Amino acid sequence: MSTSAAPTPLESRASGPLAGTIRVPGDKSISHRALILGALSVGETRISGLLEGEDVLNTAKSMRTLGAKVERTGEFAWTVHGVGVGGFAQPAATLDFGNSGTGCRLVMGAVAGCPITAVFDGDASLRSRPMRRILDPLALMGAKVTVSAEGGKLPLTLQGASNPIPIEYRTPVASAQIKSAVLLAGLAAPGVTTVIEQEASRDHTELMLKHFGAEIVTTPEGSHGRRIALTGQPELRGAPVIVPADPSSAAFPLVAALIVDGSDLVLSDVMTNPLRTGLFTTLREMGASIEEDDVRGDAGEPMARLRVRASKLKGVVVPPERAPSMIDEYLVLAVAAAYAEGTTVMRGLHELRVKESDRLEATAAMLRVNGVKVEITGDDLIVEGRGHVPGGGLVATHMDHRIAMSALVMGLASDKPVTVDDTAFIATSFPDFIPLMRKAGADFA
Numbered sequence: 149m150s151t152s153a154a155p156t157p158l159e160s161r162a163s164g165p166l167a168g169t170i171r172v173p174g175d176k177s178i179s180h181r182a183l184i185l186g187a188l189s190v191g192e193t194r195i196s197g198l199l200e201g202e203d204v205l206n207t208a209k210s211m212r213t214l215g216a217k218v219e220r221t222g223e224f225a226w227t228v229h230g231v232g233v234g235g236f237a238q239p240a241a242t243l244d245f246g247n248s249g250t251g252c253r254l255v256m257g258a259v260a261g262c263p264i265t266a267v268f269d270g271d272a273s274l275r276s277r278p279m280r281r282i283l284d285p286l287a288l289m290g291a292k293v294t295v296s297a298e299g300g301k302l303p304l305t306l307q308g309a310s311n312p313i314p315i316e317y318r319t320p321v322a323s324a325q326i327k328s329a330v331l332l333a334g335l336a337a338p339g340v341t342t343v344i345e346q347e348a349s350r351d352h353t354e355l356m357l358k359h360f361g362a363e364i365v366t367t368p369e370g371s372h373g374r375r376i377a378l379t380g381q382p383e384l385r386g387a388p389v390i391v392p393a394d395p396s397s398a399a400f401p402l403v404a405a406l407i408v409d410g411s412d413l414v415l416s417d418v419m420t421n422p423l424r425t426g427l428f429t430t431l432r433e434m435g436a437s438i439e440e441d442d443v444r445g446d447a448g449e450p451m452a453r454l455r456v457r458a459s460k461l462k463g464v465v466v467p468p469e470r471a472p473s474m475i476d477e478y479l480v481l482a483v484a485a486a487y488a489e490g491t492t493v494m495r496g497l498h499e500l501r502v503k504e505s506d507r508l509e510a511t512a513a514m515l516r517v518n519g520v521k522v523e524i525t526g527d528d529l530i531v532e533g534r535g536h537v538p539g540g541g542l543v544a545t546h547m548d549h550r551i552a553m554s555a556l557v558m559g560l561a562s563d564k565p566v567t568v569d570d571t572a573f574i575a576t577s578f579p580d581f582i583p584l585m586r587k588a589g590a591d592f593a
């Protein structure tokens with residue numbers, strides 16, 4: 149993403165009913181992991197339905213720079229010929245992850261288990277995000293940061309371990325990125341690497357490691373947590389990966405269909421891994437009509453077709469323990485909450501402060517500038533739903549794709565249009581968002 153390009157604003161206006169069938173792009177988390185695990189395997193990995201968004205394309209590029217053969221063979225179809233566990237080559241260029249926390253942090257883990265030195269960088273948003281949460285456990289495993297910006301941030305140089313040490317690590321916050329970085333480094337270590345999490349985070353890395361032949365055992369820990377034990381130095385074998393549609397992307401047309409009167413929209417192949425579906429649970433509690441059928445699965449990842457109909461919504465309290473299963477969805481949930489009748493309280497959102505933007509502040513600002521009453525109390529976001537949104541505001545997207553898409557959804561039913569200052573970052577996760585939404589009936593101009 150070129151941050152120097154001229155911004156591309158867009159206005160979203162009250163629209164007629166949204167209808168038809170939409171297949172949103174492949175899941176971003178699974179796409180990153182398929183490329184990385186493919187690169188750490190021997191043999192061929194064929195991926196279908198890969199998300200061809202900028203975040204994932206940067207991960208593909210980094211895998212090439214680290215010695216894997218990564219090819220696009222057709223639309224959303226990719227093959228990877230890997231180098232095997234611990235086999236990354238010394239990179240000749242900086243690994244630039246653009247806007248992507250997931251790509252950057254997972255590849256840090258994979259590099260930490262190899263005897264190479266790599267320079268990691270990203271755009272202004274990624275340069276502002278915390279990396280110590282990843283680098284601290286990787287240091288315990290023998291990796292070293294030799295150069296970094298202040299506070300251990302990007303750009304930084306990471307020297308991988310020649311003899312990585314297996315560790316038992318308790319993650320300080322529920323984060324699949326921290327967990328995955330430790331597990332990917334642990335692949336190259338002799339013995340068992342264990343990650344303990346207080347609250348279970350998305351388990352795509354664990355499921356995919358199993359699919360590629362690793363020995364990995366997950367047991368419950370406390371009331372919501374997990375203990376994950378990975379046996380190091382497996383021979384990972386390339387395996388086929390079918391990437392289901394991304395529930396975090398589906399969230400935008402889904403909420404749009406709920407708030408635009410008369411809508412009846414079908415979303416196909418949506419991944420329904422229970423560690424990703426907190427938004428669906430919450431919207432159903434609010435009164436949303438979301439029906440599931442055509443339930444299938446591949447490599448441990450379930451998917452279904454969702455039929456969404458416009459619904460009268462009411463305010464609810466969202467408990468903090470649900471946060472990991474809907475961490476990227478609070479922005480668009482806040483839009484649904486603004487259209488609901490009554491107050492919605494979303495608790496325990498501290499992690500929203502360290503995403504592509506400070507999403508707690510950015511979400512509150514997005515609503516306020518469009519006439520919605522909203523409050524931040526500690527880590528909680530409180531939205532006063534009045535059944536309609538005045539609109540008329542200009543929303544600052546802060547290099548954050550999900551702010552841009554949430555604001556555009558909000559404008560589809562507001563009294564006056566909603567404008568976003570820049571749509572460019574939507575390309576990081578959902579490149580065809582605008583045409584797909586227009587096809588379903590959205591009035592963007």
Ligand SMILES: O=C(O)C1=C[C@@H](OP(=O)(O)O)[C@@H](O)[C@H](O)C1
Pocket residue numbers: 176177178250322323324325326328350475476499
């Ligand atoms: O592992 C992943 O694929 C992701 C984990 C989450 O981040 P954290 O690990 O920081 O919670 C999420 O916000 C991000 O969009 C994708």
Ligand SMILES: C=C(OP(=O)(O)O)C(=O)O
Pocket residue numbers: 203247248249250251476503504550577
């Ligand atoms: C937080 C997100 O992604 P990442 O951490 O990979 O930048 C997101 O897509 O909402």
